Amino acid sequence: MNHDLTIKRFFEDRKFSENFVKDYFLNDASVVIKTGSIKHEKSDFVDEHHKARYTDILLSGELEGGAQAKFLMLIEHQSTKDKLMPLRIYRYSCLALESHVERHGFQKGLPTIFTMVFYTGRGEMVNGDIYSLFQKPELARKYSFQELKIVNVNQYQMD
Numbered sequence: 453m454n455h456d457l458t459i460k461r462f463f464e465d466r467k468f469s470e471n472f473v474k475d476y477f478l479n480d481a482s483v484v485i486k487t488g489s490i491k492h493e494k495s496d497f498v499d500e501h502h503k504a505r506y507t508d509i510l511l512s513g514e515l516e517g518g519a520q521a522k523f524l525m526l527i528e529h530q531s532t533k534d535k536l537m538p539l540r541i542y543r544y545s546c547l548a549l550e551s552h553v554e555r556h557g558f559q560k561g562l563p564t565i566f567t568m569v570f571y572t573g574r575g576e577m578v579n580g581d582i583y584s585l586f587q588k589p590e591l592a593r594k595y596s597f598q599e600l601k602i603v604n605v606n607q608y609q610m611d
Contacts, residue, residue: 456508456529459570463509463527466490473513473525476566489514493524497547507544512563522563524548529570530577538582541567 463469470490477483495510509527514520526544530537545565552563571577578584586592 456531459527459529460508463492463511469511470513473511476525476568484516486514486516493548494551495548497544497551505544505547507548510548515564520560522560524552524563524565526565526567527570528568529572531571531573533573533575533578535578536585537569537578538580539585541569541580542582 463472469492470485470487473490474485477485490511490513493510493512495507497505497507507526508529509525511525511527512522513525514522526541526548528537528541528544534540545567549562549565569577569580582597583589583593586596
C-alpha cells in the first residue's frame, strides 16, 4: 500500500483537512482555526543550490481572535527510519516561510508554522527533537535556534 499517496488523498479533501487541523489543536485554547480558511499551498520549492525540494502536504489557514494571523502546517510522510528527519523538517519549514514571503510579502510578519510527520515504517521512528542530533545537545538547546544575538560593531572604537 502506498501510504504517501493515501495520506495525500485524505488531505485533498478540504473538509478532512480542516477537521484534522482543528482536532490537532483541540486541547490548545490558544490556537483557534477560522472555519473555512484551510487551503493547500504550493509544496515544491527550489533551494539555494537550485535543487527542487518537495514537502508532502503544506496547508495554510487563519487563526481566530485578536489580530488576523495566518499559519502554515507542514506534514511529511515517512516510511523508513531517518535520524535526520528533524533537520529535513527544519529545512522544509524555512523553504515554506521563504516561499510565503516571496508570494505574500512580509508586512504582516511570518505565519506560525506547525510541523508533523506521519510515520508508517516498522519499529519506532527516531526522536523528533532537532537538538538530539547535535554532538552536545544541551549546548545546542541553549544556543542554537534561539533569538539572534546581534553585535553592533559601531559601538566599538577601532584604533
